Amino acid sequence: MTRDVVIVGGGIAGLSAAWHLRHRDVLLLEAGDRLGGRMRSDERGDYWLNYGAHLFPAPGTLVDRITAECELETVPVTGGMMGLAVGDAILDGGRVESYPFRLPLSVRERIAFARAGVKVQLAVRRYHAAANRYDFENDRSFADFLGPLPPKVHAIFSCAAHRATGELDELAAGAGIGLFALVWAGKGSLIARNLRGGTGQLPAAMGRELGDRARTHARVEAVRADGDELAVSVNGEEVRARHVIMAANAPYASPLVGPVAPQAADALAKLTYGAFLSVAVETRETTAMPYDGVYAIATPGRVFDMFTNQAHALRVGPRTPGGSLMLFTGAQQAAALMRESDEVIVERFLADLHAMYPQTRGVIANATVQRWELGNVYASPGRGALQPALEGALGTHENLHLAGDYFAELGTMEAAAQTGLAAAERVDSRIREAVNV
């Protein structure tokens, strides 16, 4: 029996493809024990813990549309998303432009911070106007673009770069500028909502609809051409398919597509990923917390880069007991720290949380570590040149299609879902054409 399409990988890219092809004979194979990939959460009474993706895109986007089709609800993030904490100073309100004057910095550091900020702001305008984002400022690093910075200012910009899981000298200048374009868009940005009940609700609901057409514990080991079809090896079985949508992360996808599309395999192997390490913290306070009105604070110089208040969406009406935080760090610091035991990681994260907010002492119910070795994909210098090898239908019979967040300069759920949709539409029209011939 030959399937219409086999999809490899059950993150939002693969799920989005399966969702749009569910009227076909589709089979999705996911290596892990759950669907969702980097979308993972657990419910905790009225609250939820998020371990990975947390900010959902705006109404009108693809992810928002699928969320509505699954009868799930996103709620807007109304609290501050651009807080910055340096030393004992926590700035969680006011204009970003005022930060250089409100932080505990020397005159020299203030000038360097303001100067670099203006430079990035001007570049963000060019970024928005750029016709091709892959090639925009892609020939030098973000560190080269910024020029030399005093250590404290370097730490602030590094902390922002860690959202892309790269260091300043690893990110392409364009990717660093694009990151600030996204962050500065703030609440007007494409990503400023939370999924009620936790991010993992979405892949779980999509999985329920797909039923036995989505299998977990199914790690694909090989893909080979067999006549004008493809044969997919999984758990000692070979599944034949007219089309394969490869939606595994690039480093896993590369050897799998090698025999069918060597140039794409080569480009996939060159894409750069960095690590994320997150700690989801359940709290049991009975009184208001100073961060109740805040969503996210960047925390340079701490063991985590970002403090986020995942209970924020529920802080309307009377203050109910309890709360949910997600603290995370990215790039080289995350990669180094994830080698430690869970106990050591939790101890270090909580020590910094208590230093930042002493009110959190004695109210920690539990803290769970999540290691994301492939936390996010980021564009490094030269990334633009890889793009042509990844696009369109691949293989001699043009029946292999790639999907995944690595098509974007910075991985997001929306970017990943869009690539799944594009692959699905291509496959669907090819199947229709074949039937009509």
Ligand SMILES: Cc1cc2nc3c(=O)[nH]c(=O)nc-3n(C[C@H](O)[C@H](O)[C@H](O)COP(=O)(O)OP(=O)(O)OC[C@H]3O[C@@H](n4cnc5c(N)ncnc54)[C@H](O)[C@@H]3O)c2cc1C
């Ligand atoms: C801490 C963190 C915070 C984030 N915050 C946000 C945010 O706020 N907003 C946002 O939009 N995005 C955010 N992201 C990014 C977002 O999660 C990703 O861009 C998106 O979910 C990627 O989807 P994907 O399907 O491309 O990849 P993945 O979700 O990684 O899915 C790939 C899947 O392929 C599977 N796979 C790999 N190899 C095989 C194989 N051989 N056989 C079968 N299956 C295989 C993997 O197990 C995995 O499930 C965040 C990510 C992290 C880690």
